[in-house]
Amino acid sequence: MKFDTVIIGGGLAGMACGIRLAEAGKRCAIVSQGQSALHFSSGSFDLLGRLPDGTRVEDPIEGIAALERTEPEHPYALIGAEACGLYADRAQTLLREAGISVAGSCRRNHFRVTPMGKAQPTWLTIDGYLTSESADSLPFAKVCIVNVEGFLDFYPEFIAEEFRRHGVECRFGCVNLPDLEQIRRNPSEMRSANIARVFDHDRNLEALAGRLCELAEGCDAVILPAIVGLNRNDALDALRSRVRVPIYLLPTLPPSIPGIKAQQTLQRRFRALGGEYFLGDTVVSAEWEQGRVKQLFTANHGNIPFRADDFVLASGSFFSRGLVATPDRIVEPVFGADTAYIPDRSQWYTLRFFDRQNYQAFGVRTDRSLRVLREGAAVANLYCVGAGLAGFHPVQEGCGAGVSLLSALYAADQILNSPRS
Ligand SMILES: Cc1cc2nc3c(=O)[nH]c(=O)nc-3n(C[C@H](O)[C@H](O)[C@H](O)COP(=O)(O)OP(=O)(O)OC[C@H]3O[C@@H](n4cnc5c(N)ncnc54)[C@H](O)[C@@H]3O)c2cc1C
Structure with missing residues (x-):
């Protein structure tokens, strides 16, 4: 099977990237193993609720500009504060055009209410909540x-x-x-x-x-x-x-009705744009040619390869098995991408559950174009987007959906603007 782009993982990041590429006329496939973090969603999309030092953020784009200065490895810093504003607006449009009706602004957080009744700053909330x-x-x-x-x-x-x-x-x-x-x-x-x-x-x-x-x-x-x-x-x-x-x-405890609906709506939009969605299939290995990814193999398709010009790794973090922790390493299992983590395992987490957990910022290393690093060098046709990226704390910073959406749209633009396109 030959596509322009194959995306590994059909959560929020994979779907957003696929929709953007399909809108631009690319022949695109998404291979997704199973449920995504959307099935656990609060019904709100967070962009940036707090700075790493705990300061509450009122204007997420202003907050991202501050992050850019202090956290150079943060995905938002790689994308750049100015571009983040642009992609945040585009993400909101993408959700609306797909049929997910949300309210909010990237220039001012509002507050959502958690299943426990607590107010949390957020960017976009699905209508009705x-x-x-x-x-x-x-x-x-x-x-x-x-x-x-x-x-x-x-x-x-x-x-x-x-x-x-x-x-x-x-x-x-x-x-x-x-x-x-x-x-x-x-x-x-x-x-x-x-x-x-x-x-x-x-x-x-x-x-x-x-x-x-x-x-x-x-x-x-x-x-x-x-x-x-x-x-x-x-x-x-x-x-x-x-x-x-x-x-x-x-919102209730999972499964999340707004999240399941959002997932289904994005899938429908991707398919309506001509995208091919392989649900319940797992990418197990990649074949390389001169330092580039040539094709992928999946559990269901055996020796029938998925070929493409570009590939996007949107397989999520530990939660979705996009990252795997061994006793002494953090591994990205499909491509063997370079990962950022602390070698001393005793520092991976603290037993105080609600404290900042170091493991949450572990993830795939990329260059500034979000091209995956492997043995220190960027792979020319492989991008990483979403929860599997290194350098951010989705829970403490309240930035999970924002990183997924903005990195997805940014990587899609890298693909669309590459000389091959
Ligand atoms: C429980 C939970 C609740 C959250 N709630 C919120 C919230 O309410 N608001 C918010 O802003 N953020 C929330 N987040 C943060 C969340 O990470 C992002 O919002 C976002 O949904 C992550 O999307 P993603 O596509 O990057 O990754 P994921 O949603 O993890 O999707 C990755 C996908 O890749 C698939 N996959 C993995 N490996 C393979 C493979 N080898 N082959 C094929 N497919 C593969 C997985 O099955 C999965 O479908 C939550 C996170 C978690 C874990």
Whole structure:
């Protein structure tokens, strides 16, 4: 099989890169092993929430300019602050054109609310999810926090505790339906995606709307876990048209309905642009020719190679097995790319879970064009994008989705602007 570009990994970074290349007319394939980090997403895309020293960032592009001075290996520093602003706007357009409706600006963070009710700075939030303009205010004074009976991945009590700190009066409400009985029999089945499938049916959505009308009585807003709209886009609008007060969604523990929907939407967009998506296949090895990648081999296609002019490594970090930790090394398993890590294993992590963890910044080394380094030299036709890149702390800095999206669009431009294109 011959393509212009083959991308390894179909998470946020691989999809964004593939969509950009396909939009530009490139014949593009994505080979993806399985679920991506999007299936665990909060429904928000972070660009830069904090500087490495913990300072909260209000204007992410200004924050990136500061990073550029202090963290030269950070992916944003490689791309450059000015270009990051450009790619952030393009990423927002890409999401919108794909059909993911988001609000936010790369010049001013807003606040999303976590499944525990905490406010976190973020860049873009999918429409329908609760956000606020500041960390200590909410857009309501009296709220009903609704849960589905027996659903254990949503914590109204914790959320209420946080909301009450901001002076919000909280009440609880519960929803139950005959069609939920079957999945409730087994607690491990009582997960957001299964519940959302129940509410995909008109009669159940209608029953939910009726119950929310009762619960909203005397409140000025309703909070609902993200358990609607998995396979239909009109679910929240349908509820809102029936209920007198605003309804806001809050993310649940995984699986994430907004993340699964975002993944499906991006896949559809990529395919509609002519891209070929090989889901459930794993790239296992590469063949080299004069220091360039010639072709790839996958688990499902055996000795049928994937040939291309350019290749993009978007296989993620440890979470997606794009990086693998051995007792003494950090390995990138497909290409044997150079990786940045601390040789002394005792410094890889601290037992204090929420502290800054060194291993999070381990990853694939690249040059300033994001071309992968191998034995110290840049591979001319192999780029690395997304969570597998070295030099950033996605959790502490709140920059996970931003690094994936911006590096993907930047690498796509390197490919499109290369002399071969
Ligand atoms: C649990 C979790 C939750 C997160 N939530 C958020 C959030 O809410 N907001 C935010 O801004 N950031 C979040 N992040 C940060 C996240 O890393 C980025 O937002 C982004 O989604 C990562 O996308 P990616 O495409 O770079 O990597 P991934 O999403 O990890 O995708 C990599 C893909 O490559 C595939 N793959 C790996 N190896 C191979 C191979 N050999 N062959 C073929 N395919 C392969 C994997 O199966 C996977 O599909 C979260 C991260 C994690 C781990």
